[in-house]
Amino acid sequence: MASEIGAAISDQDYARVLDAWTAPELPASAAQGYWHAALAKVRRNRAAMVAVVALFLFLTSCVMAPLYAHLVAHINPFKSNLDGTVLIGGKQVPVMQSASNGLGVTPVGPTWRFGPYMLGADGQGRDVAARLLYGGRVSLLVGAASTVICLSFAVLLGIAAGFYGGIINRVISVMLDILWAFPIYLLAISLSIILINSGIRIGPLVVHSDDLILPIAIIGIIYVPYVARPIRAQVMTLRRSDFVMASICLGASDLRILRREILPNVASTLIVFTPIMMALNIITEASLSFLGIGVQPPSASWGTIIRDGEHLLYTRPLVSIAPGLAIVITVVALNILGDALRDALDPRAKLTLH
């Protein structure tokens, strides 16, 4: 009986039936490919989309800081304004008010109106709202630039160590371990203190002590091992994978294997790391700036503004709270985005992509 059925169905028919039977059912979107599918997944994540919108709003408003200062606040946020006045409720009020007991002065509080001193003044009589936007530019710039530096070094070192192995791997691993051995803030603080006191003067290369490149470079370097190690591990796994073996069998050059087989797989790791590292870098910048060894005046960042508000905590807490909130919202948004990207791109999740 069984053999009769077998004879009636040709091998090819059988193959077709079986393949149709065993092929997984897929939505049309799966054919778009890995990146499209991942992007679609992030888009479906509502929290991630809220985070993206929040980050976009922060970024655009910080980019437009000069417009705000000129058109709304009518003030130079980098100049102290100890003798100025501001119109509140039809009355001219001095920006810096003497305390009733005659000891010290208190800056004007927030007007909560879209105009000068919307969020009040700081200890120098400067517009906190305008400074917040300018500070945001610096914080976001330092965060982004140091992330670029960190990821670039991490990718180069991680791939070199993981792909070539041997002595290159040993040397790079030891370098990373040495860097890793330092408590991260201790390293950041000691580097900052040294470099910000003296600047850098190596032959024709002169970096002034107030140059933004210093905090960017310091923050960019200290986290390199934290990214380079996972990348190295991933590349080592990829290096031994069957599809790289297949590529070697085909006679592909190292460069071709790196470009076609390794990098596309490392790229997803990098994308996941980007927002997470940026969040970490923004926090580190704020910490260093709060300690006075990050961004140097005349530049302001969210960290330096928190520091500016330190002695006003009891009278005008908003000076510190506003930049603090800005940092918290940015960092939380970046982390939510990072989580969403990880969920969408995680190599372990790729088999269940559809």
Place this chain on the structure above:
Amino acid sequence: MNMLTGATGRVLLEARSVSKRFNVGSRIVPALRKTVHAVDGVSLQVVRGETLGIVGESGCGKSTLGRCLVRLHEVSEGEIIFEGRDITRLSRRALRPIRRKIQMVFQDPAASLNPRHRVRDVVAEPLIIHEFGTHSEIDARVVELLRVVGLSADHLERFPHEFSGGQRQRIGIARAIALEPDLVIADEPVSALDVSVQAQVVNLFQDLQERLGLTYIFIAHDLSVIRQVANRVAVMYLGSVVETGLTEAVFDHPAHPYTQALISAVPVPDPDRAHRGRRILLKGDVPNPAAPPSGCRFHPRCSYAQATCRDVRPALTRIGPHREVACHFPLV
């Protein structure tokens, strides 16, 4: 089988006492350092047009041997001769023209295809690397290759995860035959597949051999698969070849006790023919390859073992035409 007679001039690939050692354990403390002989002095010849089956339990070194033969592993000792030329120590650059003549099909088709590449890119890869022709020529060739392995042009833009295991292995086969190689080393190409799909893929291998005049080294632990595809078999145990011979001869009259035990373990689907009680159960497990037994590696598990077996390691000896066995007391 006539292709095998007096065919020394047609030997395509030859392994001359190939060994592959791996160092395991501590790199720093010498006392903890151990060497595993994954492949231990294997000599083999593959004649053009034949299928050489390599069988053995998992961990016997057959996959390592296969990877040594395509230079995915560097051999520790011995030579690999391809078309009369020693390729054991050729540089990567010098090896490139030879790469296109030796291709490999891997065990796990899911792992051997990069999940980020479309089928088109996977199959075109060898053609691009070896500068097959213009874009349109490569495109046409890719479609042709997909047809040959039983897929269609509709599959070009799809990704590996959209296929079943059998289809994925077909993609891997299309990639391997793209450059019309002389030799294809298939490393357990069907053992990751469902039994129902295995037969189709095995048929595809045989069909391609006929059409393209391929030579196969077919590595498998499944004796029924080997029996179907191989002209000749080499049985491996603990890194060494213990028996070689024409498939029929080895299966009908195994000369090595290990081969006999392996064959007796194959389930027979016909209850009338099932060898009742003739099944030979091997004692114990495969020994640790880092500390192999003395003498004949098989003696602790062999029911015929005698005193000599413990002390003297038998060499692979010719016992008939196309027949070699490494046993002091061969069964035929």
